Amino acid sequence: MTHPEGTTSTPDVAVLRYAAFTSHPDGGNPAGVVLDAASLGEEQMLAIAAEVGYSETAFVTSRDEQRRRFTLRYFSPLAEVAFCGHATVATAVALAARMGPGDLSFDTPAGDINVATVADGNGAVRATLTSVPTRSRPAQAAEVDATLSALRWDTADLDPALPPHVAFAGNEHLVLATGSRARLADLDYDFEALAKVMRAYGWTTVHLVWRESDSHFHARDPFPVGGVPEDPATGAAAAAFGGYLRTLGLAPTAGAITIRQGEDMGRPSDLTVDVARDDARVRVSGYAVPIPTAAILAGSRPGRR
Missing domain, CATH: 3.10.310.10 (Diaminopimelate Epimerase; Chain A, domain 1)
Known part of the structure; x- marks a missing residue:
């Protein structure tokens, strides 16, 4: 056929x-x-x-x-x-x-x-x-500690200007921001341990980000609960991240943010995220x-x- x-x-x-x-x-x-x-x-x-x-x-x-x-x-x-x-x-x-x-x-x-x-x-x-209306809340210490352990990360790896949150735009994602591109590139996590943590808290991915500038971010999204180590591009997490930035008052006052994902997997992806301050929804674009x-x-x- x-x-x-x-x-x-x-x-x-x-x-x-x-x-x-x-x-x-x-x-x-x-x-x-x-x-x-x-x-x-x-x-x-x-x-x-x-x-x-x-x-x-x-x-x-x-x-x-x-x-x-x-x-x-x-x-x-x-x-x-x-x-x-x-x-x-x-x-x-x-x-x-x-x-x-x-x-x-x-x-x-x-x-x-x-x-x-x-x-x-x-x-x-x-x-x-x-997206559907977004929401975002601070992550609890137990949620962060369990995830850092499974990622083999330390609290010193995190960016204090972008606090851990659980963000939603159709499903929930833990947002963790690292302070360096090198830490984001060096992703070697415990697959079964992270899957267990994510199932316990009902997360779809863990959205790991590094801020290159106020409007440009790099991301990686482990997805062990789906049976794959990582997503090369995650539109749902990008929408949730847009809501996260709005909640923190960090969304750009004009223009969109861009997210570069998949680069460390050899499948580079570009996501454009528009966050309106007067709308709980987020728009995510790409080819x-x-x-x-x-x-x-x-x-x-x-x-x-």
Whole structure:
């Protein structure tokens, strides 16, 4: 059976594969996208996500093309996830390729997510998702201590100007800021220990950041609870981080912030985050491109455990 570029088939189910938050298939965060999942049950979707092996695969389970409204569910190789930013961007770009650019609405387990898609002068499609309302609270000492132990970090590694918080934009992420780029690059954590901590507190990722400037950050997101060591780009965490900056009064008064992620994994990703001071929602933007079949067969997925 022959499939379009960037497509594979899993027992009668076509799985598109896109790299999100990049304009090149060798960068960004790979996501599986199933545009027709109306007949699939949860166990089937989980099995497909496990076979695909990316941090998340998105499934369109119902559609109203006239209104450009869709129901979307997300599965990691191990479990369903309430919201996934990079798989949302990938799905929006995949739909725009079939329906044309424009506004889309997704009904997700986390709530309604609106996405605007726009083609640039070269035909590449950029998607901007608007998150559910964000919130952020100071992390408790026990939460921070357990996480630092699993990361093999010390409190001296943290940036005191960016205190630890648990931030939400559809799911919860612990935000830990380090004071040096070298500390961020040297990530060698205890996979099982961090997964245990994250399950205990209900976190989707730990969002590790280093502030290069007030508007430019570098990030890494361990994701052991999803069955992969790390995400190369995490749109949900980027949205939560935008809410975190707003809570602390550190969001730029004008313009967006940029987050560079995946660089230490060899899959550089660029996320643009717009934080409005008068709106609890956050907008996260980026490109997505199909992953060619040859790259899939050669093994383009991030490392798994």
